[in-house]
Amino acid sequence: MVDVECRAELILRDADGRETSLSAVVPLLKLVAQTGSIANAASAKGLSYRHAWGLLREIEARLGGALITKSRGRGSVLSELGESVLRAQRVCGERLETPLQAVANDVAIELNRRLAGGVSQVRIHASHGYAVAALVRALGDQRVPVDIKYRESAEAVSALARGECELAGFHLPIGEFRSTCADIYRPFLDRNRHQLIRLTRRTQGLFLPKGNPKQISGLRDLARGDVRFVNRQPGSGTRMLLDLSLRSVGVDPDQINGYATTELTHSAIAAFVASGMADLGFGVQPAAHHFALDFIPIIDEDYFFACERARLDEAQLASVLRILRSDGFTESVAHLEGYDPAHCGLLVDVDEGLHG
Template sequence: MKRIQVVPGWSFRDESGNELNPQLFSLLAAIHEHGKLTAATKSVGISYRHGWNLLNTWAAFFGVPLVSMQKGKGATLTPLGDKLLWAKQRVVARLEPQLDSLTSQLNLEIHRALEGVSPLLRVHASYGYAVALLPEHASEIQLDLQYKSGEEALAALNRGVCDIAGFHVPIEGMSQAQIKKYGHYLKPRVHKVIQFITRRQGLIVKRDNPCEIQGLSDLLRDDVRFINRQEDSGTRTLLDELLRREKINPAKVSGYDDEEFTHSAVAAYVAAGMADVGIGVEAAARQFNLDFIPLSYERYLFVCHHRSLQQEAVIRFLEMIRTSQFYQAVRELPGYSPDLCGDVVGVEEALNQSSR
């Protein structure tokens, strides 16, 4: 089946309308990775001369150099070069859920225009690395995947707006407040839970952990800047519960009110040096070559009406996430496990597993 992907692009223009080459971002990323202009230009697939001219052109545009070149020490990004690189990463990371949702809608329309249309499955789910794998493996169904907060997804399921809702809960120590919140939407006689994956949440810190952060108590230090997730996210709920257990007042955490909207956006924020530590999944930390301090394991769950288990689209969905290919794709994500993926259990059993 034909699929398209929505990829954002950056454009810089001066006051005269002259547009500069977006290839600079690829070159800056390669310099950051390799530390040498020769290796960076080779990695990007351009000549050394072209790379050198590109850096000089942009340096003239901004009025300051983007790369520092020292004999015997290679090439390093200047503060502006570093900010430009990570600014792009942050924008892309922040827009991931919206872009993926738009991609899903466009691919759905393409699929509908083709002959032999497959069954439609509407999924509203909290954004995550494993959930983002679904479109790649959904060859037997039309997958309409829309990213929402866990609570929004469950509310949509109850309104009949989607067929499956996805959200995540702690594997151990789920608070009564969380059980009450999710229990408001989940009806044991109506719904069934599809086990999906487990993932590891923790603190994302700079490479080699220069601030020597060991746990949540270090967030109270004056020399530590924190970046949080948005208020309606499951990760924010998890953090608040962990802080409560350790009797840490969120108001005393520098940066608690500063928010990003995805795990990768938090990681990009830390990678850019705008914070010393953030909260997120291990896969995000590894994506940006950062270190990770585990705090808790979570179980990601899908919920559907029990009658939906007999629908062709849901049957094919279950077959898909039970395949060895999907299991392997999940295992390649740092901190993720597909154990029990595809198992169908009752609501009470699923919530009890997390409240022990």
């Protein structure tokens, strides 16, 4: 089985048409920010000081400004331009992560189908989440072919009902909104035909720049005129949860600056806020942590996989259950901020899971 990866890359092009990739210099900038030293950064990358310095100087010449400055008592630090370059590459990668992963996955499926001579794969349609990504990696480590498609929760569950996947990932809030959200999935889930599998409990909340410069305290602040928001796409489970939460505190979406500005994943939302293009976002806690953002918890939710009850003993789903119930997998999910994998891999009846 082969793995395929698609990566986002920013290319600088000057007035003469000469191109320079930021791929080589961005990791170096990260290390300079961490170590406070070009020499230490070069050593960590396995580069000579001269080569590292040359890379930095080449990009600086193309940009027309310094990427690194000297600071008394702190050594080498990134300039504002250097911070912008680092942030730009990070935002590019995070915002394109899901579509690029989809392309890589489609290519890998085709190649592995040819190489394996028809070995069956686990088809997963799921709402985006860090525990889902961890499962996909774990299946890959076990050489289990996977076809992962990130999509809206309702689309994932309806795909299962049509027989287009083995696992459908969706999430349900704990508390007052659960029944309303569950009604979205009920038409596609049959209590006799389908089975739910617990994946994790997780927390959704507000993403804020470090230090909370605008003193945001909760959802009502989204209606403030000085706050810019970035939203999830219509139809996503997170968007539905946000809309219900806003209604409960009396905030009209039309009052929110940026309500119509949308991104497809939690990571992309966090990248948007971290880049300074928005003051607030809404999503799961690991995304905020990844971008060193502050986080205000709003609501906890359960994440489930749905599957065909009759197929639980087949090799594909048996492999999934074995991984979900393993200590290694639950430990990896437990390290995600705001995630609780207690009872991961537990089989739950449809009515029980939807009711909570």
